[in-house]
Amino acid sequence: MSFLALLGLSVVTLRHHKSRSFLxxxxxxxxxxxxxxxxxxxxxxxxxxxxxxSSLGSSTIYxxxxxxxxxxxxxxxxxxxxxxxxxxxxEDAEALAKLPSIEAAVPSIGKGVxxxxxxxxxxQNCQLKGTAEGGDLTGNWVVDQGRFITREDRLHRRxxxxxxxxxxxxxxxxxxxxxxxxxxxGHRYFVVGVLEEKGAMFGQTQDNVxxxxxxxxxxxxxxxxxxxxxxxxxxxxxxxxxxxxxxKAMEDVEELLRLRRGLRYDQxxxxxxxxxxxxxxxxxGITSTLWIVMVGIAAISLIVGGIGIMNIMLVSxxxxxxxxxxxxxxxxxxRDIMIQFLMEAVVLALLGGLIGIIVGIxxxxxxxxxxxxxxxxxxxxxxxxxFGFSAAVGIxxxxxxxxxxxxxxxxxxxxxx
Amino acid sequence: MAGKIRRPPGKKSKGPDVEPLIRLQGLSKxxxxxxxxxEALKEINLEIYEGGYVAIMxxxxxGKSTLMHILGCLDVPTYGEYFLKGQEISRYDSDQxxxxxxxxxxxxxxxxxxxxxxxxxxxxxxxxLYSSVPIDRRKEIVxxxxxxxxxxxxxxxxxxxxxxxxxxxxxxxxxxxxDPAILLxxxxxxxxxxxxxxxxxxxxxxxxxxxxxVIVVTHDDTVAKHARRTLHLLDGRIV
Ligand SMILES: Nc1ncnc2c1ncn2[C@@H]1O[C@H](COP(=O)(O)OP(=O)(O)O)[C@@H](O)[C@H]1O
Ligand SMILES: [Mg+2]
Numbered sequence: 047m048s049f050l051a052l053l054g055l056s057v058v059t060l061r062h063h064k065s066r067s068f069l070x071x072x073x074x075x076x077x078x079x080x081x082x083x084x085x086x087x088x089x090x091x092x093x094x095x096x097x098x099x100s101s102l103g104s105s106t107i108y109x110x111x112x113x114x115x116x117x118x119x120x121x122x123x124x125x126x127x128x129x130x131x132x133x134x135x136x137e138d139a140e141a142l143a144k145l146p147s148i149e150a151a152v153p154s155i156g157k158g159v160x161x162x163x164x165x166x167x168x169x170q171n172c173q174l175k176g177t178a179e180g181g182d183l184t185g186n187w188v189v190d191q192g193r194f195i196t197r198e199d200r201l202h203r204r205x206x207x208x209x210x211x212x213x214x215x216x217x218x219x220x221x222x223x224x225x226x227x228x229x230x231x232g233h234r235y236f237v238v239g240v241l242e243e244k245g246a247m248f249g250q251t252q253d254n255v256x257x258x259x260x261x262x263x264x265x266x267x268x269x270x271x272x273x274x275x276x277x278x279x280x281x282x283x284x285x286x287x288x289x290x291x292x293x294k295a296m297e298d299v300e301e302l303l304r305l306r307r308g309l310r311y312d313q314x315x316x317x318x319x320x321x322x323x324x325x326x327x328x329x330x331g332i333t334s335t336l337w338i339v340m341v342g343i344a345a346i347s348l349i350v351g352g353i354g355i356m357n358i359m360l361v362s363x364x365x366x367x368x369x370x371x372x373x374x375x376x377x378x379x380x381r382d383i384m385i386q387f388l389m390e391a392v393v394l395a396l397l398g399g400l401i402g403i404i405v406g407i408x409x410x411x412x413x414x415x416x417x418x419x420x421x422x423x424x425x426x427x428x429x430x431x432x433f434g435f436s437a438a439v440g441i442x443x444x445x446x447x448x449x450x451x452x453x454x455x456x457x458x459x460x461x462x463x
Numbered sequence: 464m465a466g467k468i469r470r471p472p473g474k475k476s477k478g479p480d481v482e483p484l485i486r487l488q489g490l491s492k493x494x495x496x497x498x499x500x501x502e503a504l505k506e507i508n509l510e511i512y513e514g515g516y517v518a519i520m521x522x523x524x525x526g527k528s529t530l531m532h533i534l535g536c537l538d539v540p541t542y543g544e545y546f547l548k549g550q551e552i553s554r555y556d557s558d559q560x561x562x563x564x565x566x567x568x569x570x571x572x573x574x575x576x577x578x579x580x581x582x583x584x585x586x587x588x589x590x591x592l593y594s595s596v597p598i599d600r601r602k603e604i605v606x607x608x609x610x611x612x613x614x615x616x617x618x619x620x621x622x623x624x625x626x627x628x629x630x631x632x633x634x635x636x637x638x639x640x641x642d643p644a645i646l647l648x649x650x651x652x653x654x655x656x657x658x659x660x661x662x663x664x665x666x667x668x669x670x671x672x673x674x675x676x677v678i679v680v681t682h683d684d685t686v687a688k689h690a691r692r693t694l695h696l697l698d699g700r701i702v
Contacts, residue, residue: 058580369578372577372578373589373593374561374564375537375564376565376570376589376590377561377564377566377593377594380558455538457538460537
């Protein structure tokens with residue numbers, strides 16, 4: 047029998063048992079749906095991560111009181127010890143900047159200042175950041191108009207600021223912000239520079255910054271004390287020289303800091319070196335965990351689905367024993383019967399696969415609408431994978447019933463009641 | 464089918480020089496699946512020539528159906544040899560047997576055995592599907608077969624919309640689709656009234672007149688009278 051004739055035969059037979067066929071494919075539907083949903087989200091997540099990290103100065107070393115707690119497997123934190131760690135100083139930054147492997151090292155401190163108003167306009171959720179000359183390099187900022195903070199600004203504690211593109215757009219609109227003033231946190235700053243747009247990072251814009259000299263910042267803001275100092279105090283951003291391996295630069299930074307703090311060889315670091323690479327690694331860890339979860343769920347439901355198909359095909363073979371006998375009596379070979387039933391199992395599985403793919407893509411789209419920073423991407427290969435998996439399940443679990451059907455003796459089959 | 468006229472009846476030679484269409488030698492069939500083995504056929508020797516019209520009679524349980532099934536390659540003998548057109552086929556593998564069922568014999572059952580979900584025309588088409596006849600030719604043959612059994616206007620009906628006699632005609636049309644040398648009919652009129660029986664037998668007569676070898680199992684003397692040769696089976700032996 048021709049392929050098309052067999053396909054038509056399967057469709058007609060399955061249509062005859064609509065609800066039974068649908069219920070049978072539920073396992074496959076769930077399996078394929080899971081694969082497609084998770085793959086689409088993972089793919090979207092991966093693309094997002096790459097996109098966002100390429101927008102950052104991804105080799106900057108963030109020198110802080112403690113390491114970022116990212117990913118699984120972190121040991122317990124000793125807050126007493128963390129609280130006692132010494133603060134970083136502007137001098138630390140200056141010393142680090144002199145390292146041959148370091149291009150720029152700047153002190154950095156910041157806080158949220160909420161909504162800023164200017165002439166009836168407002169910008170929400172603004173961040174005030176104190177830094178020094180070179181902070182544009184370590185922060186991967188590009189100055190669009192004007193200039194960045196200079197050494198003179200810092201030494202003279204000038205009331206000047208460089209603003210992010212979001213602030214410029216929302217508070218100044220079409221006006222040129224340069225030379226204008228801006229009231230932030232009880233002080234009036236001159237705008238000396240505007241930064242290029244950087245985009246959002248995990249759904250949070252980075253263009254809401256107001257950057258001022260670190261000395262000016264420290265003049266008006268006392269250093270936080272106690273546990274707040276762990277994250278809220280002065281930190282240092284260091285950018286390795288081009289061509290220097292990140293790990294080498296980190297070693298140099300670590301050595302110099304230990305020296306400056308007089309740590310003995312048997313004493314642990316009382317500071318943490320952080321890089322965006324760590325977030326990357328942690329996210330990759332999450333990604334691979336999701337992979338394992340997906341493979342697990344998919345495997346289980348595909349097996350369950352496959353057994354469902356095998357079961358229904360065995361029922362079908364039993365119900366249609368006479369039909370098999372009659373077909374054989376008029377000349378069907380074993381393999382004709384085999385292919386007929388196998389085809390039916392595969393069509394059934396593919397049907398489940400199709401529904402699973404559609405529902406899976408739908409769920410992925412829905413999740414990406416609900417979760418702001420997540421995009422869903424369903425490239426063609428995920429769809430091909432969905433169909434491939436279901437076809438494979440159909441064949442694998444359809445073989446036994448089909449084999450059973452094909453081996454029936456014609457006259458016994460015809461006589462079967 | 465018209466035009467494919469085999470050797471005219473009456474002119475067939477039965478000399479030892481002519482190989483019979485069917486030759487059985489020491490053919491036995493034992494069913495040993497149940498609690499006791501049943502010897503359904505015992506040492507059957509039989510020759511049937513091309514164009515023959517043979518009735519097989521005998522009491523219930525005498526082995527008539529068993530013999531027909533073996534002749535139609537629906538079942539295989541336990542011992543003995545079955546030559547069809549000179550080929551020893553009792554040792555054929557299942558693919559070869561399927562080919563014989565498809566091309567060489569048409570089988571007509573007492574219970575018609577039509578596929579209920581297919582239309583009459585699709586039932587007739589079935590053997591053609593398994594011999595890979597292209598679709599245009601299939602349609603032609605189906606139309607031809609329906610005409611031959613006088614049911615051109617019933618092609619699109621399902622078996623449950625057909626009378627017993629019509630169902631059996633469709634079954635005969637299906638049996639003839641691949642133009643087999645032999646038509647085997649196991650009590651084809653067993654479920655039919657006398658008038659319909661006459662119509663079916665007239666059809667078989669006509670097929671035989673056109674040269675086809677017809678073998679028919681029956682209880683009924685009036686049916687057997689249509690044949691030119693009658694075999695009697697008793698307890699698995701020809702008497
Ligand atoms: N599949 C089978 N298994 C066991 N015994 C069978 C089977 N088919 C037929 N028989 C036995 O073989 C004998 C011949 O049966 P059958 O050929 O159907 O006779 P008939 O058609 O002449 O009535 C009977 O005794 C019957 O019970
Ligand atoms: Mg019988």
